[in-house]
Amino acid sequence: MxxxxxxxxxxxxxxxxxxxxxxxxxxxxxxxxxxxxxxxxxxxxxxxxxxxxxxxxxxxxxxxxxxxxxxxxxxxxxxxxxxxxxxxxxxxxxxxxxxxxxxxxxxxxxxxxxxxxxxxxxxxxxxxxxxxxxxxxxxxxxxxxxxxxxxxxxxxxxxxxxxxxxxxxxxxxxxxxxxxxxxxxxxxxxxxxxxxxxxxxxxxxxxxxxxxxxxxxxxxxxxxxxxxxxxxxxxxxxxxxxxxxxxxxxxxxxxxxxxxxxxxxxxxxxxxxxxxxxxxxxxxxxxxxxxxxxxxxxxxxxxxxxxxxxxxxxxxxxxxxxxxxxxxxxxxxxxxxxxxxxxxxxxxxxxxxxxxxxxxxxxxxxxxxxxxxxxxxDEEGFLYILDRRSDLIISGGENIYPAEIEEVLLEHDGVVEAGVTGVDDPIWGQVPYAFIVSKQVLSVEELFHFCHERLASYKVPKQIIQINELPRNGSNKLMRRNLIQYID
Amino acid sequence: MxxxxxxxxxxxxxxxxxxxxxxxxxxxxxxxxxxxxxxxxxxxxxxxxxxxxxxxxxxxxxxxxxxxxxxxxxxxxxxxxxxxxxxxxxxxxxxxxxxxxxxxxxxxxxxxxxxxxxxxxxxxxxxxxxxxxxxxxxxxxxxxxxxxxxxxxxxxxxxxxxxxxxxxxxxxxxxxxxxxxxxxxxxxxxxxxxxxxxxxxxxxxxxxxxxxxxxxxxxxxxxxxxxxxxxxxxxxxxxxxxxxxxxxxxxxxxxxxxxxxxxxxxxxxxxxxxxxxxxxxxxxxxxxxxxxxxxxxxxxxxxxxxxxxxxxxxxxxxxxxxxxxxxxxxxxxxxxxxxxxxxxxxxxxxxxxxxxxxxxxxxxxxxxxxxxxxxxxDEEGFLYILDRRSDLIISGGENIYPAEIEEVLLEHDGVVEAGVTGVDDPIWGQVPYAFIVSKQVLSVEELFHFCHERLASYKVPKQIIQINELPRNGSNKLMRRNLIQYID
Missing domain, CATH: 3.40.50.12780 (ANL, N-terminal domain)
Structure with a gap:
């Protein structure tokens, strides 16, 4: 059967x-x-x-x-x-x-x-x-x-x-x-x-x-x-x-x-x-x-x-x-x-x-x-999606999980904290941007190289931006959506 | 699953x-x-x-x-x-x-x-x-x-x-x-x-x-x-x-x-x-x-x-x-x-x-x-059907099983043996014909009536023919296909 x-x-x-x-x-x-x-x-x-x-x-x-x-x-x-x-x-x-x-x-x-x-x-x-x-x-x-x-x-x-x-x-x-x-x-x-x-x-x-x-x-x-x-x-x-x-x-x-x-x-x-x-x-x-x-x-x-x-x-x-x-x-x-x-x-x-x-x-x-x-x-049973799971970034049809990129960035000695979010892009829909907190100023070029060795190129952040503090909520959870405000 | x-x-x-x-x-x-x-x-x-x-x-x-x-x-x-x-x-x-x-x-x-x-x-x-x-x-x-x-x-x-x-x-x-x-x-x-x-x-x-x-x-x-x-x-x-x-x-x-x-x-x-x-x-x-x-x-x-x-x-x-x-x-x-x-x-x-x-x-x-x-x-895997199961008669899309009609005929006191087979019909494809062996000559009209009381009308034999002996093979199995020879 x-x-x-x-x-x-x-x-x-x-x-x-x-x-x-x-x-x-x-x-x-x-x-x-x-x-x-x-x-x-x-x-x-x-x-x-x-x-x-x-x-x-x-x-x-x-x-x-x-x-x-x-x-x-x-x-x-x-x-x-x-x-x-x-x-x-x-x-x-x-x-x-x-x-x-x-x-x-x-x-x-x-x-x-x-x-x-x-x-x-x-x-x-x-x-x-x-x-x-x-x-x-x-x-x-x-x-x-x-x-x-x-x-x-x-x-x-x-x-x-x-x-x-x-x-x-x-x-x-x-x-x-x-x-x-x-x-x-x-x-x-x-x-x-x-x-x-x-x-x-x-x-x-x-x-x-x-x-x-x-x-x-x-x-x-x-x-x-x-x-x-x-x-x-x-x-x-x-x-x-x-x-x-x-x-x-x-x-x-x-x-x-x-x-x-x-x-x-x-x-x-x-x-x-x-x-x-x-x-x-x-x-x-x-x-x-x-x-x-x-x-x-x-x-x-x-x-x-x-x-x-x-x-x-x-x-x-x-x-x-x-x-x-x-x-x-x-x-x-x-x-x-x-x-x-x-x-x-x-x-x-x-x-x-x-x-x-x-x-x-x-x-x-x-x-x-x-x-x-x-x-x-809705009342007729049509589904509306408000937000993709886990701050998922979809770039040209590929799924990118911020946590995976953050984990790679944190492997770098100089990186103390890392947050990744998707930023709208006219061609790919979205692309990943990374935001890091570090003890001293790091070479962005070296960070890109570091990522390229460990991540498929579509996952490598399009920009890596150094900031003083990551946005977190009361229970200290990273608010990835709020990272966008740090873009120049 | x-x-x-x-x-x-x-x-x-x-x-x-x-x-x-x-x-x-x-x-x-x-x-x-x-x-x-x-x-x-x-x-x-x-x-x-x-x-x-x-x-x-x-x-x-x-x-x-x-x-x-x-x-x-x-x-x-x-x-x-x-x-x-x-x-x-x-x-x-x-x-x-x-x-x-x-x-x-x-x-x-x-x-x-x-x-x-x-x-x-x-x-x-x-x-x-x-x-x-x-x-x-x-x-x-x-x-x-x-x-x-x-x-x-x-x-x-x-x-x-x-x-x-x-x-x-x-x-x-x-x-x-x-x-x-x-x-x-x-x-x-x-x-x-x-x-x-x-x-x-x-x-x-x-x-x-x-x-x-x-x-x-x-x-x-x-x-x-x-x-x-x-x-x-x-x-x-x-x-x-x-x-x-x-x-x-x-x-x-x-x-x-x-x-x-x-x-x-x-x-x-x-x-x-x-x-x-x-x-x-x-x-x-x-x-x-x-x-x-x-x-x-x-x-x-x-x-x-x-x-x-x-x-x-x-x-x-x-x-x-x-x-x-x-x-x-x-x-x-x-x-x-x-x-x-x-x-x-x-x-x-x-x-x-x-x-x-x-x-x-x-x-x-x-x-x-x-x-x-x-x-x-065949060699390409197409199915050819030689013969329908159990001498099945298909009449206007309805399945008729000879054995079911034979069983009804045998319920009649005068009927000793009964055999039913399908006969080609221009309208219905096939129709059932019954062949009976009896001790004395029976009224066919009465037999039809007997069947109509017990069987859906599409199952009632179109003809009921009295013969001397049913065709059987060596192991005494009724050869329904051979009944057709007894049609006038």
Whole structure:
């Protein structure tokens, strides 16, 4: 009863072998062709004798090989850790260690990073070419168990230590189903994936492709002109994007618009600015704003275009299999209209953080997951988000947790206190600014260098400002929002 | 994890209150309006203090009140027995007794039948009007448990004793999901329900409506002219039908065809004759042939129009969450191309027959359900059905089991042996013919009368033919197929 489903790759290859699965640059693969490649790779990987208790980390770009690897790892049944290749070797090593991964599969482009990781931690590392030279060992899993962990993606929180979010096969399955019940599913559907596969926004497109039987158009790197061209061609019906991408696309779109086939711009990664929404409306671009997170295996709340005008600022309503509830500090469900913490429930919600008993205890209550975000429901049940959790900064769709940057700054000998907050930015939505208290005047240049060694570059503060005292409230809690007053 | 989903009626009323839920004759109801009516009725029913262990039988026509009753019974969480109003009071009484139903809800039209039932069996009986006059008692179930029994529908088998098929909330949910992954789901979708709600073909349309958020156009009685008009109007995108209905529609369609919006004629209830398929092809009517049964909560295998030409005679491939396997007599999985019994697996497959331990033991093996039908898979995995189980006769979409008719004939004092088989019929597909061996010549008229008292009229043999000996094989098994030679 719903505990297993057919191995989704093999089922798709059986049901619709000739439909297009993947388009990348000038190449395309049918589901049959993709499955042939994936199974061959799975047979190679299988010779490593890994099982469901093993974990494999993947450090790869948005390329076809990455799609094959992800499906092949599902075929051999291991858990896959999705590594963000914008992170530093030391950040990546933490995630690899924490997840207990025994193997890392990487793009040759990242050889240097992998060498640094290997100098810090002992792990088997292979490129796709190396894997393909392994001996082959056949296997066929006819079914996937919905409650087995499929993927692990790291996300930070108030403590600054990234936590591995466990996503099951069931999480991905139900996320795809919930999305199709909301957005519909058409014979001509094709999804443009210009967001990173290592984020749930990208990974979830790959899963939908196989579950729905629709092609993914994969972009190695987001390119606003190429994206516009695709959306004008009629080949693409749905695209996942964040506001920064949409802004860049609009900036070069001039007075044109998209093909009538294009029916959904799924806009996530933080609230969309009103001028952006208005421009899309004027150009007839159907924007579906969405609220989701790694822990909900992509969207959990979505606002459809027909509601976007009368509900400006709302994130929408939940997808069909999921529920939202706004609760008080004591966990009581609040009536519509009252502000509180947003909690969510549904089969797309993570089963928990890997090896984080305390965080799991804090985050789950009777099957409800506390997002940490604040908001309210209006009288019709539309969700409005007041504030993202933990002073989260969303920059170009990437989550940045102030606490993580502050922790790095505090590692520096000269820094006594550190506070980080997001500052509005016309391109990225927000960028992080750091404020430090130090015993003597420090070299800002040296501080930047210090950060760059330890943080992915998108997390490095755009400015580091020395001040005399951090703003704190009565209980000595850092008031990050008040840091903005110290900007010249 | 997938064990509960939001109460689907309330979730739909919350997510899309203003979309149309039901259209009947000149009236229509939004999901909000329908939910108001249903909840009011649920509050009335709740005052009966029924719980999940209780069972309520429903004897109603295809009318809006029936839709309200079915949803209201789901709200109070009881199991619903769907009674076929074409059956006789004695057939119905068997099902009511067997299911242990404590209450029957009926249309006033069936008062006479209900009075007969009440003379045979003690049960509480109410019309909808009576229920609406009950005191109200509020309740709200926020979630449905997927493994709870939602509905019970009776079907016969080789033994002739009808068995109650238990369909869970999960069965209906996954059936709807599997169908949408196959047929897609569009914003303008609307499903014409001209098949009986008491059959899974009709009931499943009601469930899809709420899960998808699309309107049901309900017909009290199938009318080929009205159906054609609707399909020409552009309002309907999908219709469920059996060949007999499709034939009648084509007969009055003349040289016209349907609106371009009409995208799927889901044709079930037995194999479709080739001339019918060819005529549909010529007229551009998109026929999806489908194979399913009460036990699979509607379709489990479907053939799409693009395959219908090259795979004439095939039932198609399974819906995404389900699997099919052809097995030998010893239960071994057979390679493609070889004939055997068709077994199916999937979250839409019944959890079993009510109180039929032996039948359940025989029908289920490692999660696979034996359909009793024979067939094979071709090299691409398309299913071909050679023979329906137990010499099943499908007449105008209704299943008729020879054994059930034979049992009735044998109750007659003069009948020594009886055999029933299906004979091709231009209108109904097949009709039952009976062959009897008797001590002396019997009055055929009296035998017809005898049958009419005990059997729904569609089950009464079209001819009753007296012969000297029934055809039997070496092990004395009745060879029903060989009866045809005795027709003059």
């Amino acid at each position: 719903g505990e297993t489903i057919p191995n989704w790759l093999l089922q798709r290859a059986y049901l619709t072998p000739n439909r297009t699965a993947l388009v990348f640059e000038n190449q395309s693969w049918s589901f049959y062709q993709m499955t042939e490649i994936v199974m061959d790779m799975a047979f190679s990987l299988h010779s490593l004798e890994l099982s469901q208790s093993n974990t494999v980390a993947v450090l790869m770009k948005n390329r076809p090989e990455t799609v094959w690897v992800i499906h092949a790892l599902q075929q051999i049944g291991v858990k896959t850790v999705f590594l963000n290749h914008r992170l530093t070797a030391s950040e990546l090593t933490f995630q690899i260690k924490d997840s207990g991964a025994e193997v890392i599969i990487y793009d040759g482009d990242f050889l240097q990073t992998v060498e640094k990781i290997l100098s810090l931690y002992k792990i088997q590392a292979f490129t796709v070419d190396e894997i393909n030279r392994f001996d082959k060992k056949e296997l066929t899993e006819t079914e996937f168990s919905l409650d087995r962990v499929c993927s692990i993606m790291y996300t930070s929180g108030t403590t600054g230590k990234p936590k591995g979010v466990m996503q099951t096969y069931g999480n991905h399955w139900w996320s795809a189903i919930g999305s199709s019940l909301n957005l519909g599913l058409q014979a001509n559907d094709a999804w443009l994936c210009a967001v990173p596969i290592f984020h749930i926004s990208g990974m979830s497109i790959l899963m939908r492709s196989v579950i729905y039987g629709i092609p993914v158009y994969l972009m190695e790197q987001f390119d606003e002109k190429k994206a516009n061209t695709l959306l004008q061609s009629g080949k693409i019906t749905i695209m996942s994007a964040v506001s920064a991408m949409m802004n860049r696309m609009l900036a070069v779109l001039e007075d044109k618009t998209y093909h009538a086939n294009f029916r959904c711009m799924l806009l996530g990664g933080g609230p969309a600015p009103r001028p952006l929404l208005e421009e899309c409306l004027n150009k007839g671009i159907p924007v579906f704003q969405t609220y989701g997170m790694t822990e909900t295996s992509s969207q959990i709340v979505t606002l459809s275009p027909e509601d976007s005008l009368k509900k400006i600022g709302s994130a929408g309503k939940p997808i069909f299999p999921s529920q939202i509830k706004v609760v008080s500090n004591s966990g009581q469900s609040l009536p519509n209209g009252e502000f509180g913490e947003i909690t969510v429930k549904g089969p797309n919600v993570t089963i928990g953080y890997l090896n984080r008993e305390k965080a799991n205890e804090e985050s789950f209550q009777d099957g409800w997951f506390s997002t940490g975000d604040l908001g309210h429901l | 997938g064990e509960t989903i939001p109460n689907w009626l309330l979730q739909r009323a919350y997510l899309t209150p203003n979309r149309t839920a039901l259209v009947f004759e000149n009236q229509s109801w939004s999901f909000y309006q329908m939910t108001e009516i249903v909840m009011d009725m649920a509050f009335s029913l709740h005052s009966l203090e029924l719980s999940q262990s209780n069972t309520v039988a429903v004897l109603m026509k295809n009318r809006p009140e029936t839709v309200w009753v079915i949803h209201a019974l789901q709200q109070i969480g009881v199991k619903t027995v769907f009674l076929n109003h074409r059956l006789t009071a004695s057939e119905l009484t068997f099902q009511i007794k067997d299911s242990g139903a404590e209450v029957i809800i009926y249309d006033g039209d069936f008062l006479q039948t209900v009075e007969k039932i009440l003379s045979l069996y003690k049960i509480q009986a109410f019309t909808v009007d009576e229920i609406n006059r009950f005191d109200k008692k509020e309740l709200t179930e926020t979630e449905f448990s997927l493994d709870r029994v939602c509905s019970i529908m009776y079907t016969s088998g080789t033994t002739g004793k009808p068995k109650g098929v238990m369909q869970t909330y999960g069965n209906h949910w996954w059936s709807a999901i599997g169908s949408s992954l196959n047929l897609g789901l569009q914003a303008n979708d609307a499903w014409l329900c001209a098949v009986p709600i008491f059959h899974i073909s009709g009931m499943s349309i009601l469930m899809r409506s709420v899960i998808y958020g699309i309107p049901v156009y309900l017909m009290e009685q199938f009318d080929e002219k009205k159906a054609n008009t609707l399909l020409q109007s552009g309002k309907i995108t999908i219709m469920s039908a059996v060949s007999a209905m499709m034939n009648r529609m084509l007969a009055v369609l003349e040289d016209k065809t349907y609106h371009a919006n009409f995208r799927c004629m889901l044709l079930g209830g037995g194999p479709a004759p080739r001339p019918l398929l060819e005529e549909c092809l010529n007229k551009g009517i998109p026929v999806f042939q489908t194979y399913g049964m009460t036990e699979t909560s509607s379709q489990i295998v479907t053939l799409s129009p693009e395959d219908s030409l090259k795979k004439i005679g095939s039932a198609g491939k399974p819906i995404f969450p389900s699997q099919i396997k052809v097995v030998s007599n010893s239960g071994q999985s057979l390679p493609n191309g070889e004939f055997g019994e068709i077994t199916v697996k999937g979250p839409n497959v019944t959890i079993g027959y009510l109180n039929r331990e032996k039948a359940n033991e025989e029908s289920f093996q490692d999660g696979w359900f034996s359909t009793g039908d024979l067939g094979h898979l």
